[in-house]
Amino acid sequence: MIGDFMPTFFEKKQLVTPGELLAEGDYLPGENTYVEAGKIYASRIGLVDSENKKVNVVALRAFYVPKMGDIIIGTVTEVGFNGWTVNIKAPYTAMLRASDVLARPFKPQNDELSQVLTAGDLIVAKIASFDRAHDPQLTVGEPGLGKITRGQILHVTPTKIPRIIGRKGSMISMIKQETNCQIILGLNGVILVTGKNLEDEELAIFVIRKIEEESHTSGLTDRITQLLKEKKQVKVEEKVE
């Protein structure tokens, strides 16, 4: 090495595999990378990118790891004595406490939990607490959270959620506006789409699938806007006829 020359061993958006050497020297390890003897390696299959001095790998395959404050969509799997167990598509199963849902002290002799939520119900919830020693606790005590009564659910890879949100929410707010749908993005890769009619929902789902497929390409927001406008045009024409 001459002077402050610091080598990297990748091109932008190159596909890398676990164990591939990415950079050496004065770089910071970002997502899906690790440091061994001063060298940065990839730890997942994905596309490399560097921002300033940080080397990131955008994983093509990963799973959701709960984080405090995340909004997620889960399925109730079991009704327990004082709460519910919820599948949140993570390595850990989450718990939702009865007192949190009822918003008053829970009395087992008065309250029948299965009348509030039963196995198979879908809920929008927030991760209230989670650490290395305890399974995640959920809460629904905030506006917008709780049992899902209508709409459609779709599953995507959790790593694709940031792309669907877009820079400062540009992508998702555009889709909401163009399709007249309410969209809730669970950070665990579960998405709820609720619209006034089936067609709107279907359009929103179609667009989200499209983003999932083309997540790594640039200028995606503009292309998706274009696509939505075209689709809507077709629909208007059909109605006129």
Added chain:
Amino acid sequence: MNEKQEKLIDKKGIRLDGRKADELRPVKLQVGVLGNADGSAYIEHGKNKILAAAFGPREVHPKHLMQADRMVLKVRYHMAPFSVQERKSPAPSRREVELSKVIKESLEPALFLELYPRTGVDVYVEVLQADGGTRCAAITAAALAIADAGVPMRDLVVGCAAGKVDDTVVLDLYDAEDKLGVADVPVAYMPSLNAITLLQMDGILDPEEFEKAVNMAMEGCKKIYEMQKEALKTKYMVVKEVEE
């Protein structure tokens, strides 16, 4: 002894199956072959045919195996009844239990076990056809399956054996050489980190021969490693092309 010598390697140094001393058997790898597993891989290493499936990280069953401070890796190595000439009983044999442990321990150094405490990753290795060196091929396939499941890894692990047949140190023994040969040294290796995760020896070698065998096996691992990376990339490359 003389009889064996002429049997396994001819005067030109060519082995019974036509390979040179330092030549690998043909290897074919494929990733993502199973729909229900989180990650999967298939390997054809010579006449070996092995499937590997990975699940997780998920809850550990049975519960008492759960570790409060780290993820547990469970490996089941199993040979199908039709994988060998004589029917093999489908019940796990002493050998299979041992190999499951050996494969588990050779994969563990590649995983960040401390990152996901109280969870488990399950790997199922199914040998469909065996022809010597299945533990090595199983490690190669299992590492791919785990990477395909999206579990973070330090490096892919590659398995390859070397050994001594007649008077020669050779690479990648197949069934007949394994049974009639002098020694067998299976090695599992993480090429990027230059770390050996499995080293066994069955037979007798002098120190020079042993060193030669280990180095030969490591060279073999590096060759398979390239194919492994290629196989993993191929699965996701297809996805990328569809997008474009």
